Amino acid sequence: MRRHAIHHSSFTNLYHLDAYRLKSAKDLAALDFKKILADPRHIVLIEWAERVKKILPKNAVHISFRHSGRENEREIVIK
Secondary structure (H helix, E strand, C coil): CEEEECCCCCCCEEEEEECCCCCCHHHHHHHCHHHHHHCCCEEEEEECHHHHHHHCCCCCCCEEEEECCCCCCEEEEEC
8 A cells, every 4th residue: 555645635645555465354454444544635546446345435436447349448437
């Protein structure tokens, strides 16, 4: 997980987490991840979020990218 400070916004930090190698949401306990998620001033981006879905808030926004069938084109799905 990496933290990036945000200086020109009402947000204070952007956290990027690649959960690919995690076995479960329990692996995030050492990082105080629940505390990070609880702060509304944080933006949290998670790749491979399905590996830690048990820890995600119910109001999380899910964004996925799919191949559209055309070269160099993707579809973005927001749920």
